[in-house]
Amino acid sequence: LGRLKNPQFRKGHIDAKMWLYLIGAIMLQLNVLSFAAHHYMAYQDINTGVFLCAVLLTYFVWDYLIFEKVHLYTYDFIAERVGFKLGFGCLTFYPYFYLIGLWAVVDMPNPQTPTLLSVLFVLIFFSGWILARGTNMQKYYFKTQPYKSFLGIKPEVLTDGKKSILVNGFWGLSRHVNYLGEILMATGIALSLGYPGLWWVWLYPLYYVALLFTRQMDDDKICNAKYGSLWDSYKKKVKYRIITYIY
Numbered sequence: 001l002g003r004l005k006n007p008q009f010r011k012g013h014i015d016a017k018m019w020l021y022l023i024g025a026i027m028l029q030l031n032v033l034s035f036a037a038h039h040y041m042a043y044q045d046i047n048t049g050v051f052l053c054a055v056l057l058t059y060f061v062w063d064y065l066i067f068e069k070v071h072l073y074t075y076d077f078i079a080e081r082v083g084f085k086l087g088f089g090c091l092t093f094y095p096y097f098y099l100i101g102l103w104a105v106v107d108m109p110n111p112q113t114p115t116l117l118s119v120l121f122v123l124i125f126f127s128g129w130i131l132a133r134g135t136n137m138q139k140y141y142f143k144t145q146p147y148k149s150f151l152g153i154k155p156e157v158l159t160d161g162k163k164s165i166l167v168n169g170f171w172g173l174s175r176h177v178n179y180l181g182e183i184l185m186a187t188g189i190a191l192s193l194g195y196p197g198l199w200w201v202w203l204y205p206l207y208y209v210a211l212l213f214t215r216q217m218d219d220d221k222i223c224n225a226k227y228g229s230l231w232d233s234y235k236k237k238v239k240y241r242i243i244t245y246i247y
Contacts, residue, residue: 003081003082003083006082016082017080017082017086018068020082020086020087020090020091021064021071021090021094022065022068023090023091024089024090024091024094024095025061025064025065025094025095027091027094027095028057028061028094028095028098028099029057029058029061029062030095031095031096031099032054032057032058032061032099032102033054033058035050035054035099035102035103035106036050036051036054038106039051039106039107042107043110045109045110046110047105047108047109047110047111047193047194048110048113048118049105049111049113049118049192049193049194049195050102050105050106050193052118052121052122052192052193053099053101053102053189053192053193054102056122056125056185056188056189056192057098057099057102057189059129060185060189063129063133067133067136067137069140070136070137070140071136073136073139073140073143074136097203097204097207098204099204100200100201100203100204101189101190101193101198101200101201101202101203101204102193103200104195104198104200104201105193105194105195105198105200105201108195110194111194111195112194113194118192120191121188121191121192122188122192123188124184124187124188124191125184125185125187125188125189125192126188127181127184128180128181128182128183128184128185128186128187128188129181129185130181131170131177131178131180131181131184132178132181132182132185133181134151134169134170134181135170135171135177135178135181136178137150138150138151138153138166138169138170138171139166139171142155142166146164150169151169153168153169155168155169156168156172158230158233158234158237159230160229160230163226163227163230165227165230165231165234167234167237167238171238172237172238173238173240173244174238174240174241174242174243174244175216175219175220175234175235175238175240175241175242176212176216176219176241176242177242177244179208179212179213179215179216179242180242180243182208182212183205183208183209183212186204186205186207186208187205189204189205190202190204190205212242213242216241216242220241
């Protein structure tokens with residue numbers, strides 16, 4: 001699934017992981033635009049949900065690209081190794097599976113989704129974005145500028161003098177509230193298409209549920225090995241893994 005930890009080329013100017021994710025994101029964006037253009041040119045009674053989904057996916061891609069440096073401190077770049085899994089994921093799975101719902105409904109009739117429902121779906125997406133982006137940004141500032149406040153929140157940490165764990169703000173809600181954010185974003189995208197009864201549209205959010213709930217378990221093992229008793233103290237202070245008061 002992966003052998004090389006962080007391969008770089010041309011004296012460090014090209015990072016294999018960054019290159020794979022960048023190409024995958026560009027391919028996803030091109031596919032999204034292609035499906036939206038096909039729907040617009042092929043049908044008179046257009047489904048606004050197709051374009052809403054395309055807008056949300058475009059926002060998802062550009063948000064990732066704009067905050068590219070922040071992702072250097074996430075699981076994908078820290079723990080993943082470069083091999084078949086990452087190559088297949090970035091160049092095939094990422095640009096095609098992430099829009100499988102759009103792919104499924106692009107030639108279906110307009111479901112006449114009420115405007116208020118579409119607004120609700122957008123709110124679900126952006127509530128997830130706030131959790132995901134806020135969590136990753138707070139971690140980024142803590143790693144790069146450990147004493148700097150984030151959104152007015154002064155960092156509160158557990159430390160043994162050598163290692164520190166952030167325990168407030170987004171990281172005080174749950175140990176991986178960003179995972180909840182990713183799932184909510186995927187849910188908003190699935191709902192925006194206007195076919196909630198079509199199982200195809202739910203494959204993307206269900207993939208995130210399966211991926212992130214199991215990844216949380218891997219994270220726990222990695223952090224326990226890295227931080228030891230400090231991680232145990234963090235789990236006592238922040239009891240919930242992903243969803244506050246539930247899990």
